[in-house]
Amino acid sequence: MINWIYGPPSGGLGGEKGSKVIMEISVLFFGVLAEVTGAHRKHYRSIQSFGDLKHRIEDDFPEIIHYNFRIAVNNKIINEEPLLSHGDEIAYLPPFAGG
Amino acid sequence: MRLIDGPVSPGTISEVVTKGRKNSDCGAHSLFLGQVRRDLIDEKQVKAIEYSAYEEMVIMEADKINKTILSEFDDVKTIEIIHSKGLVRAGEISLLVMVSAGHRNQASKACAKAVELIKDKLPIWKKEVFEDDSQQWKQNE
Numbered sequence: 001m002i003n004w005i006y007g008p009p010s011g012g013l014g015g016e017k018g019s020k021v022i023m024e025i026s027v028l029f030f031g032v033l034a035e036v037t038g039a040h041r042k043h044y045r046s047i048q049s050f051g052d053l054k055h056r057i058e059d060d061f062p063e064i065i066h067y068n069f070r071i072a073v074n075n076k077i078i079n080e081e082p083l084l085s086h087g088d089e090i091a092y093l094p095p096f097a098g099g
Numbered sequence: 100m101r102l103i104d105g106p107v108s109p110g111t112i113s114e115v116v117t118k119g120r121k122n123s124d125c126g127a128h129s130l131f132l133g134q135v136r137r138d139l140i141d142e143k144q145v146k147a148i149e150y151s152a153y154e155e156m157v158i159m160e161a162d163k164i165n166k167t168i169l170s171e172f173d174d175v176k177t178i179e180i181i182h183s184k185g186l187v188r189a190g191e192i193s194l195l196v197m198v199s200a201g202h203r204n205q206a207s208k209a210c211a212k213a214v215e216l217i218k219d220k221l222p223i224w225k226k227e228v229f230e231d232d233s234q235q236w237k238q239n240e
Contacts, residue, residue: 028153030222030224031151031224031226032236034151075155091153094224094236096222096223096224097237097238098150098152098194098218098224099133099214
C-alpha cells in the first residue's frame with residue numbers, strides 16, 4: 001500500500017536532478033542548535049532536494065555551520081545525502097549528552 | 100524505556116526494583132543510577148541540569164539498545180531504562196538502568212554496556228545550570 005502522507009516508499013521522487021517535485025519538509029533543531037536558530041521546528045515549503053533544503057537552512061541560520069551536528073531523516077541518522085520525500089522530518093542533532 | 104519529567108524519584112526506583120523481583124527466574128539485578136553532579140567549573144557550581152530529547156528517536160534507539168543487549172547476553176531477561184527530561188537538580192537521579200539476568204556476571208556486564216550505549220546512541224542533550232543562573236551546554240566525554 002502506498003502511504004501518500006509520507007510519499008512513495010521508494011523515496012525516488014525527491015532528489016533527482018531536474019525533478020519538478022515540490023516537497024514540504026519539517027525541520028527540527030535540538031540542543032544548542034535550537035538556541036542558535038531560535039526555533040525548535042520549522043517548515044520549509046517548495047523544497048526540491050536535500051541540497052536545496054540545506055542551503056535554505058544555511059541562508060536562514062548562517063551561524064549553524066560553526067557547530068558539529070549529525071542529521072536524521074525520519075528518526076534515522078544519515079551518512080550520505082538522502083533522497084527526500086514530501087512530509088519527511090529532518091532533525092539537526094548536536095553531539096549527544098544523555099546520562 | 101521511559102522519559103520522565105524531572106528526576107527519577109526514590110518511589111520510581113523502588114517500583115522498578117519491586118517489579119524486577121517478580122522475575123523469579125532471575126538471580127541477579129544490576130542497577131545503575133546516574134546522578135547530577137555538583138561540578139565546579141570556572142569557580143561556578145552546577146546546581147542543576149536541564150535535559151532535552153528527541154523523544155520519538157530516543158524510544159526507537161532505546162529499543163535497538165534492548166535488542167543489542169538481549170542478543171549479546173543470553174542470560175539477560177529484562178532491561179529497564181528510565182531517563183529524565185527537563186530540570187534535574189544536583190544530587191538527584193537522572194538515569195536508571197536495571198538489567199535482570201539469571202546470574203550476576205551477565206547482569207553487571209550487560210548493565211555497563213547498556214549505560215555506554217545510552218550515552219552514545221540516545222539523542223538527549225543537557226545544559227548545566229549554575230548557582231548564578233548562567234547556563235552552558237555540556238557534551239559527554
